[in-house]
Amino acid sequence: MKRRLRKKRRLGEFAELGFSLRFAMCRDLDEDARMTLLDEFLDEVECLGLQFGGGGIHVWSGFVELCGRGSATEQHRASILSWLEQHADIESPSVAELVDAWHGWD
Secondary structure, X not given: OOHHHHHHHOOHHHOOEEEEEEEEEOOOOOHHHHHHHHHHHHHHXXXXXXEEEEEEOOEEEEEEEEOOOOOOOHHHHXXXXXXXXXXXXXXXXXXXXXXXXXXXXX
16 A cells, blocks of 8 residues: 555554543442543543543443644553552443554444
8 A cells, every 4th residue: 555545544564553541430429429530531542642532320331542643652551550549439440452543442
C-alpha cells in the first residue's frame, strides 16, 4: 500500500494508539461527589493531552487516546492508572494495553 493511503487510513507507521480502561466508583458516593471525582479524572486526562470517550454511573469504561493526531504512550497509561489507584473512592481500576485506536478495539 502506498504511503499516502497508509497515512489516510492511519495504518503502518501512521497508526495511532490508545487504550481502554475501566473503574468503579464507591457505591456510597452521592451524585455530587461522583461528578466531582469524574471532573477531576477528566482534568487529569486533559492535562496529559488525552481525551476520554466512555460512560457509566458507578462503573465507568471507555477509551483514551491522544487529542489530535498521534499516539498515547506507555507513560500515559501508567499516569492514568496511578491517578486512579491513588483515589480511595475508585475501586478496581484497570487499564488495558495500547491498541490501534482506529482499527484494533471493539
